[in-house]
Amino acid sequence: MIQYLFHRLLQGGLVLLALFTLSFFLCRLLPGGPYQSEKAIPEHVKQKMMEQDGYHLPVHQQYLRRLSGVVRGDLGLSIRLSGRPVNDVIAQSFPVSFQLGLVSMMLASLIGVPAGVISAWKKNSAVDFGVMAVAMLGLCLPSFVIGPILAETMGRSWQWFPVMGWNGADPSTWVLPMVTLGLVYAAYLARLTRAGMLDTLSQDFVRTAHAKGVPMHRILIKHCLRGGLVPAAAYIGPAFAGIISGSLVIESVFQVPGLGRHFVKAIETNDVNVIMGIALLYGGLVVLGNIVSDLLILWLNPRARTLSS
């Protein structure tokens, strides 16, 4: 078990190193270079800035310098935001993205998992087809279509919720971005849960339970839910990482001051340190999400425990 975790962490470290290397060299190849701005920067100032950021060094030294910085937890300074540390930028906007991701994921699980269970229970009935049709629609209507429609109806026409902005203390500002982001993932979770439940329901021990006269709801919840949730559990960890980095679109639709907007801005202005910092953070989240998923599966499925050790 511990060995297994250690193995996963090692692999995670490898992923992060690969991501660092990739983003480092991609950032060097970005068109325009980091010091482009509307006003021309005088040559000697530019020289000074480049020296300060270490751009006069040979490539391998730059690489090692950045790497040692990152390992020590120092992501460097933002160029666009006139020298604000990237750590600061992240510390300020990550909680917003994280909060949005967390509530969306909770909403998605609360809708998706029960929908999948019901759909598997009433397999091939009108309910099943209805749920699966809605889920399919959720997969195919991109969030940037659902978002504006929700903003228009619930926000502007009916005035139920504020259309834009984010206030951590005021849940009414969460609703629209949370629903928009959560619906897509709810659709995925519903499909995965249905598949997992159907798989479990077709096993012999379920027939035995039926024969012993266990009522259906007990079979579903006590006997099958654990095994049926495995596919959804495998999905939920990476999805949580994806929900945070994928909220780029939602953040721009609803003007949420999260990480995504900084990332898009940084890409537009070649703010390399911010790009790398946020990329590494997202990478770290993916690694973490995968480990969480693995642990969830180990908890749900005892057979996986013997396999992994």
Add this chain to the structure above:
Amino acid sequence: MKTSIELQQGNSLRKDAIMRLRKNRAAVAGFFCLMTIAFLCIVLPFTPWLADPNAQSLVHKNLAPSTQHWFGTDHLGRDLFSRVFYGGRISIAVAMLTTFVAVCIGVSYGAIAGYARERVDATMMRVVDVLYGLPFLVVVILLGKVLERMTSQWSEWLVEALTSDHATTEKINEVRTAVEPLVTMVPLFLAIGALSWLTISRIVRAQVQSVKKLEFVEAARSLGLSHRVILFRHILPNCVGPIIVYTTLTIPGVMLFEAVLSFLGLGLKPPNSSWGVLIKEGSDMMLTNAWLLFFPSLFFSLTLLSLNFLGDGLRDAFDPKSSKD
């Protein structure tokens, strides 16, 4: 004797699959819907019924749908009906080419990994694991940006190559408007395609591993055929089913991705339009001109829906044991 052969042919895997697919009404509907949209997007731009998608007219701006402009017009007076189909053409082209890149890489990589010795296989799959861990959106955006710089010169070269030295400025501009949308799409689909091959490679690897243990492979080896021939002529044709299925399921993902990038302003550059660009423009104006969001979203979602239904149907048809996920 003869009848028994016929019986065997009647039960061949592919025929069985097609039969199962035909029974799946959602998949059949998806197939026909998809064909209709693709046909319209490909054929309509060549017919005189479609107005120039980029022709602006201040007199006709912001018109609601009418008999003259079926889908209405946007804030520059461009006809949305023709923009939807021209945009669809680009969206579909990007999706097809990207998926083609992804499938080519994924199939060769997965096939080689599945066929190779255990050590090589393990290393190759570790690489896939690591790539799986990368934040996809972030890397694609970065990669697209970098490739954009490399390809920005291509359109100039192409224009130079396609026009003679004495061409008039008009002629050059004409060629440029024809070439530029194609070239600006290249970085996009290269970047997405280069990272969408992971799932396919895993599936192909698993398939190759199970097929390579079969006896006909041993027979091929004992005939002295080279590894390349065995792998690509004898083993891969037996993996076509899953490859088709996952190709169908990759296309909607790629289309969605192109739309997301376009929505963020990182994809296609105006005046080129794809469905993603049109949806973006529509969502900016949806308060006053709801039809600008409605029609592109309708066609976009219909296409994705059809592809997903078709893909699900294909998967169930080729592998009846797999339940829908």
